[in-house]
Amino acid sequence: MKSSSICVKEFKDNNKVSSHILPIYASSSFTFENVENSLGIFAGKSDGYIYSRYANPTIDAVSNKIALLESHGLDIDSFCYLTSSGMSAISTLVMGILKSGDTILTQGNLYGGTTELFLDIFKNMGINVLFTNLSSTEKVKEALDNNNSIKLIYAETPSNPSLDCIDLLEISNIAKEYNILTAVDNTFCTPLIQQPFSFGIDFIIHSTTKYLNGHGNSTSGAILGRDKNLSKQIWKALKLIGSTCNPFDAWLLNNGLKTVSLRMNEHSKNALTLALFLKNNKRVTKVNYPGISSHKDHLIAKKQMSTFGGMLSFEFDGSYEETLQTINKLKFCTIAPTLGDVDTLLLHPASSSHINVPKEIREANGISDSLIRVSVGIEDINDILSDFNIALS
Ligand SMILES: *Cc1c(COP(=O)(O)O)cnc(C)c1O
Numbered sequence: 001m002k003s004s005s006i007c008v009k010e011f012k013d014n015n016k017v018s019s020h021i022l023p024i025y026a027s028s029s030f031t032f033e034n035v036e037n038s039l040g041i042f043a044g045k046s047d048g049y050i051y052s053r054y055a056n057p058t059i060d061a062v063s064n065k066i067a068l069l070e071s072h073g074l075d076i077d078s079f080c081y082l083t084s085s086g087m088s089a090i091s092t093l094v095m096g097i098l099k100s101g102d103t104i105l106t107q108g109n110l111y112g113g114t115t116e117l118f119l120d121i122f123k124n125m126g127i128n129v130l131f132t133n134l135s136s137t138e139k140v141k142e143a144l145d146n147n148n149s150i151k152l153i154y155a156e157t158p159s160n161p162s163l164d165c166i167d168l169l170e171i172s173n174i175a176k177e178y179n180i181l182t183a184v185d186n187t188f189c190t191p192l193i194q195q196p197f198s199f200g201i202d203f204i205i206h207s208t209t210k211y212l213n214g215h216g217n218s219t220s221g222a223i224l225g226r227d228k229n230l231s232k233q234i235w236k237a238l239k240l241i242g243s244t245c246n247p248f249d250a251w252l253l254n255n256g257l258k259t260v261s262l263r264m265n266e267h268s269k270n271a272l273t274l275a276l277f278l279k280n281n282k283r284v285t286k287v288n289y290p291g292i293s294s295h296k297d298h299l300i301a302k303k304q305m306s307t308f309g310g311m312l313s314f315e316f317d318g319s320y321e322e323t324l325q326t327i328n329k330l331k332f333c334t335i336a337p338t339l340g341d342v343d344t345l346l347l348h349p350a351s352s353s354h355i356n357v358p359k360e361i362r363e364a365n366g367i368s369d370s371l372i373r374v375s376v377g378i379e380d381i382n383d384i385l386s387d388f389n390i391a392l393s
Contacts, residue, residue, distance in 0.1 A: 024251045028220065032087070054239050058247040062254045066212070069191040069257075070224050072286050074198055079231045080224045081238050081326035082245035082368045085205025087113050088220030088311060089243075090122070093183060093203055096223075096237030097230060098151055100126030105143055106154040107134045109162060111185065112209075112353055114154075134166045135297075137174065144178045156185040157194075158301070161313045161349050161373040162366035163288040165297035168304050187211070190262040194305045195225060200263050204360030208253050211310070214263050218252035222243045223383075263342065266378035267310030273381050274374065274388065276313050286315040288366075311339060313373040316392065322367035324347060327372065330389035332379075339375035346386055347373040 001009070016043045030049040032038035040046035049055055059082050067080035083089040083322055089294040094104070104118060108131045130147065134155050153175050157166040168184060175182045182204035184196040196204050204224040206212055212327045213220070223238075225231055240245060268291070275289035287294070290301035291308030300309060318326055327335060333344040337352055347353065350369050354362045376384065 004258065008343075009104065010378075017032045022058060022061050022251060022254055024247045025056055026051075026247055027050050052247070052326060053242055053244050054094035056244075056247050056250075058249040058254075059245050062250045062256070062257070063375075065254070065257055066191070066208075066222050068204070068222060069225075070186075070195060070204055071197055072191065072202060074195065076226050078197060078224055078226045079227075080222055082208070082250055083221040083223060083238065083243045084245055084249075085219050086111075086185075086205065086209055086221040087117060088241075089205050089207070089223045090114055090185075091117060092237050092241055092243045093205060093223050093234060094127065094152075095241060097181065097203075098127050100379045101296045103128040103130055103147060103149040104149040104152050105130050105132060105134075105140070105147075106153050106188070107131065107156065107159065107166070108353075109159045109164060109185075110154075110156050110158055114156070114185070125128060130348075132371055134171060135164070135300075137170060140171070142172055144174070144180070150178075151180055153180065154181045154185075155182070156188075157304075158188050158290050158297075158309070160311075161288070161353075163290050163295070163297075163313060164366075165290055165300040165304075165320060166385045167194055167300050168194075168199035174257060175202075176200065188311050189258055189305060190264055192261050193307055193309055195270070197224075199304065202226065209265065210292070210338065211267075211339075212260055213253045213256035214260060214340060214342055215252070215256050216338060216341040217227055218249035218256075220253055222328065262308070263378055265307065265374055268307035270378065270381050270384060271310045271312050271374075271376040272308060274376055274384055275312050277385050277388065278312075281316075281392055283316045284314050285317055285320070285370075288313045311373070312376060313371055315368050315370045315372075320350065320363045324351065326391050329391035330387050331390075332383050333374070341375065342378050344377035344379060344387075345375040347375075349373060 029051050043046035063082045067078045071078040086262045121328045126382040132143050144230050147235045172182055181202045185205045187210050208220045230366050270290045275287050275292050278284045279287045289312040327348055333346050336345045354367050378386040
């Protein structure tokens, strides 16, 4: 072989090596021993990898772990596909299971990107969206009685940023009665806190960018389900839209998953302590945290969540300007438009995520000028408390 060919040729590694940690298969395609082997894999008669947009061993190892977590302790088989982001998980699910003319029934206080996706992209493609109060059995049934194009109920609990909770068993029971599908965005909880499958929900969405990764260093999403036929439909959508995750982000997610159980316990513990501290602060007028008994959905949260997670929001007696000043005084916490990382993060929805939402509409959704959202981290709680104590005094 000429040296120029040696340069070009792909040399195999020593496949007797057994690495302790999952390797990153940074390969767009996989080779075949011979054409018979290729034919068998393409025909679906034998197992094997073809092309990383279809499937990749690094990504599969991680998605299998998330499937095990979401169905843990339940007598079901679940599947999981990793996608390039939480948003692509939502769009791939919808394109995989719905068609033009179908309607999604959902709530008004979804993650902002999801609302925009439904209104600005899917509506133009003929998939309609109907908003209602998913906590009201009457309202949900009324919507379903009046519209037989509804094929999917899409819920988020606890919701952002007011931390309202929706009764998952109730939603799943109504959907079964009307023979329609249900999907839940479980990003705020992770399967360590809430398992929507245990209430009969059909699909689960994650922005794994948040708690499942936990370290803020990758963007990816997950679609989970339990029906084999629908799994094939979703895989087809994933493969043809090309919304697949990449091996490096899957690998970073894998690192995060190792500590997610420990982290969720600490997030929940710190958030509960901070919520109680804020509740006792004279300047604070409202604390939204599902783990405290004064929260309107505390009983629902207790029924379906094992702990109450790391997200909370609160309002205090300050104007818009005073709120901005108070946030600037929080020196230990960090201002960042994400959540679920190990460090405590702050968001002022009125001046950031909801800046383009008219004031009346945002206030009707519980987002006042002084509302501050906190993604409570796993630092020592005393450092977090003293930061809030100084900023609010
Ligand atoms: C962040 C987030 C998303 C979108 O996920 P990306 O990974 O940013 O695409 C969807 N739902 C919820 C609840 C989120 O917090």
